[in-house]
Amino acid sequence: MTPEDTTSPDPTTRLVHADRHFGVEQGGVHMAIHTSVQYGYERVEDLIGVFQGTLKGKFNYARQGTPTTAALESKITQLEEGVGTVCFATGMAAVTAVFFTLLRAGDHLVASRYLFGNTLSLLTTLQGLGVGVTLVDPTSTQAVADAVTPATRMVFVETIANPGTQIPDLAGIGELCKERGLVYVVDNTISSPALFLPKCVNASLSINSLTKTIAGHGNTLGGAVTDTGLFDWTRYDNIFAGYRQGDVKQWGLTQIRKKALRDMGGTLSSDAAHRISVGAETLSLRIAQTSATALALATFLESHPAVARVYYPMLPSHPQHHFAKEYFSAGSWLFSFELRDADTLVPVINKLRLPIKATGLGDTRTLIIPVAPTIFWEMGAAKRAEVGVAEGLIRVSVGLERASDLIADFEAALA
Numbered sequence: 536m537t538p539e540d541t542t543s544p545d546p547t548t549r550l551v552h553a554d555r556h557f558g559v560e561q562g563g564v565h566m567a568i569h570t571s572v573q574y575g576y577e578r579v580e581d582l583i584g585v586f587q588g589t590l591k592g593k594f595n596y597a598r599q600g601t602p603t604t605a606a607l608e609s610k611i612t613q614l615e616e617g618v619g620t621v622c623f624a625t626g627m628a629a630v631t632a633v634f635f636t637l638l639r640a641g642d643h644l645v646a647s648r649y650l651f652g653n654t655l656s657l658l659t660t661l662q663g664l665g666v667g668v669t670l671v672d673p674t675s676t677q678a679v680a681d682a683v684t685p686a687t688r689m690v691f692v693e694t695i696a697n698p699g700t701q702i703p704d705l706a707g708i709g710e711l712c713k714e715r716g717l718v719y720v721v722d723n724t725i726s727s728p729a730l731f732l733p734k735c736v737n738a739s740l741s742i743n744s745l746t747k748t749i750a751g752h753g754n755t756l757g758g759a760v761t762d763t764g765l766f767d768w769t770r771y772d773n774i775f776a777g778y779r780q781g782d783v784k785q786w787g788l789t790q791i792r793k794k795a796l797r798d799m800g801g802t803l804s805s806d807a808a809h810r811i812s813v814g815a816e817t818l819s820l821r822i823a824q825t826s827a828t829a830l831a832l833a834t835f836l837e838s839h840p841a842v843a844r845v846y847y848p849m850l851p852s853h854p855q856h857h858f859a860k861e862y863f864s865a866g867s868w869l870f871s872f873e874l875r876d877a878d879t880l881v882p883v884i885n886k887l888r889l890p891i892k893a894t895g896l897g898d899t900r901t902l903i904i905p906v907a908p909t910i911f912w913e914m915g916a917a918k919r920a921e922v923g924v925a926e927g928l929i930r931v932s933v934g935l936e937r938a939s940d941l942i943a944d945f946e947a948a949l950a
């Protein structure tokens with residue numbers, strides 16, 4: 536029996552039974568943590584077959600994957616309903632892999648201006664290597680279309696932006712990319728495949744920082760790139776001749792696996808893959824709970840006189856609320872808000888007892904951080920204004936605490 540034979544439409548049912556259909560040893564119900572770096576073969580013909588790609592599903596050297604990371608890749612592929620996944624040591628390694636293996640000097644990329652700060656920083660490195668980058672407001676498909684040039688190869692957006700929670704016109708951009716033959720990359724980290732399938736809006740590749748929603752416990756780093764199977768790689772000149780063979784749907788991922796995982800080496804360890812797999816089993820439960828709590832807390836804060844604005848996709852006041860309702864089954868655990876009096880920023884945060892003053896997202900514990908003086912400090916005030924980060928903005932990553940406990944805590948801190 537293969538994991539695909541567990542045919543329940545419910546992803547959790549499929550996920551919790553995936554390992555035992557993988558040929559785990561000794562009847563163990565979890566995939567073992569494989570620590571071997573080398574994988575040996577009785578017959579040298581088989582070793583040659585692994586190198587030449589004629590012997591599939593086997594292992595060679597752990598930098599390119601182990602049975603443990605392969606089991607996780609298969610689960611992420613199932614969650615995203617894609618055709619394959621490559622895992623990386625971090626979300627940033629996955630993002631880097633996509634840019635550096637699929638774009639070349641002279642190519643042009645159109646990206647959201649509301650990206651994760653480190654991704655925005657990475658784009659300046661990419662520009663230094665000769666790739667043109669145009670940042671646009673992706674809530675408008677027209678803005679994306681206007682930025683496309685004959686050199687454009689790729690469009691990159693995030694489903695729910697951090698910290699401002701802006702939502703792109705995901706379907707409109709998908710249509711545009713299909714018409715123009717552009718690789719459409721959607722960073723699904725904040726929503727996760729439990730709330731949204733990028734495949735449904737014609738995305739070519741879906742990226743997840745596994746560190747956040749999927750692993751969910753703030754105890755491991757990881758990233759993944761999943762191919763939805765929708766992009767026609769025969770039309771993409773940047774695929775090297777050596778990878779233009781076999782199943783066309785795997786060409787892009789083959790290049791990403793060889794050029795990024797094998798050559799650049801941002802490999803996920805088996806230990807981390809195991810922790811991510813265990814975390815993923817409760818993905819649907821956690822996201823339902825944290826989304827409900829985030830909505831309750833955001834609704835409370837919006838009605839509080841000390842609060843100027845709350846940014847949460849499921850609030851009717853959110854500028855892209857219509858997109859949120861159209862695309863997502865719930866709003867996820869991220870929201871941000873601005874205090875009316877920016878001078879109270881520090882004392883209010885210090886008065887909170889439950890939220891932990893820390894960076895990071897998608898933990899079981901609620902985390903809180905003032906955005907401008909920390910994660911967006913390096914870019915400076917002018918750039919912050921450009922990407923929509925107000926100086927008094929506070930970001931909250933909602934955990935598993937009871938909603939009424941969190942509301943009482945915020946109520947006391949704001950009093």
Ligand SMILES: *Cc1c(COP(=O)(O)O)cnc(C)c1O
Binds near residue numbers: 628744
């Ligand atoms: C955190 C994050 C990343 C990077 O993930 P790491 O695992 O921390 O490297 C990429 N994209 C988004 C949207 C993120 O929130």
